[in-house]
Amino acid sequence: MTLGTTTGKLIIVAGPTASGKSALALELVRRFDGTIINADSMQVYRDLRVLTARPDDAALAAAPHRLDGILDGAELCSAARWAEMARAEIAVAHAAGRLPIVVGGTGLYLRTLLTGIAPVPEIPEDIREAARARHRAIGGEAFRAELAALDPDAAQRLPAGDSQRLVRAYEVVRATGRTLGDWQREAAASVPRYRSRQFVLLPPREALYAACDGRFRAMIAAGALDEVARLVARHLPPELPIMKAVGVPELARHLAGALDLEATIAAAQQATRNYAKRQFTWFRRQLADAEILDTQLSHSLVASVCQKICDWT
Known part of the structure; x- marks a missing residue:
């Protein structure tokens, strides 16, 4: 297999919503003469600057930002489309002698950037229904054992409780005669390979959820309701996608008269916490080469990450 060409250095700063990753990235871009490249699937849309926590004017003035608010809400932005745009911006940063710093919480975007999308x-x-039915009939452990005969790597890697990914691996090999890993390696061979350093900011959950709650109230005060209107x-x-952004369904129901404002805020805060929990779990399991930062953002954390990048570069 011919691997993609190595094209330069790249920093990735990832984490759940309200984790502090944008603030960390802003410190890094100042320290290392970088360019911030957005990897949030909702921040690519221009319609919801407040509700999606896009960089404010002060942040935009402090450092170059790319791929923020570049699409109209009527457009679709797939992971493949975003990755193509991100690779172009990374190349521009490299050409200008700047360090690209990709920042966001959309795990699929980040994985697609690094490994491509299996075709x-x-x-x-x-075949899909047969795979689902088989899993329902025999349960996760027995299904995983059957998968091992077809795709040993997937069966070894996936826990018995991960029904969605077990079924996906099973249906792919049944339908195509090739494992999902084979397809993924084919995709990885065609994408640029970066010399990357990856950091995932995962604060304690209670602190993260409190930050989610506080930030949503701040969004309301800053005009999020008018944006959704x-x-x-x-x-x-x-x-x-934009109509499913966290907070949009809840605020839309309020605008339609179905919820009072306090009930709306509570529902949106819960939706935000649920989203943060899913992101937390994804980053724990899926960004294999990342260094997990199990703490809240602080001056000492910023100093530590800066030193690690200095040692790396």
Whole structure:
């Protein structure tokens, strides 16, 4: 297998919403003459600057930012589309002698940037349903044992409780005759390879959830409700990504008269905490080469990360 060409250095700063990753990245970009490249699937849209916590004017004045607010809410932004744009911005940063610092909480975007997307053909529905039915019939442990005969690597790597990924691995090899790992390696061969240093900021959960709650109230005070009112007035299709952004469904219900403001805030805070929990779990398991920072953002943490980057570079 021919690997993608190594194209330069890259810093990744990832973590759940409200974890402090943007503030950490801003300190790094100042220290290392970098360019911040957004890896948040909702911050790519210009419609919801407040509700998606896009960089404010002070942050934009302090450092170069790319891929923030570049798309209209009526557009679709897939992981593949974002990765193509991000690679272009990384190349621009390298050409200018700047260190690209990719920052965000959309794990699929980050994984796609680093490894590509496996070009798996669409799986026939009868095979998908048969895989799901088999899993339901025999349970996770026995299903994992059956998968081991078809895809030993996936069976060894995936826990018995990860039903979604077990079924996915099973249906892919049944439908294509190739393992998902084979498809993924094919994708990785065609994408640029970066010399990357990856940091994931995972504060204690209670502190993270408190930050989520406080930030949402701050968003309301900063005009998030007006943003959603303007978005709703566009009558965009409900299946568009922007219409599913955390906080949009709850605020839209309030605007329609279905919830009072306090109930709306409570519901949106819960949705935000749930989202943060999913991100927390994903980053624990999926960004294998990352260094986990199990603490809240502080001056000492910033100094430690800066020193690690100095030692690395």
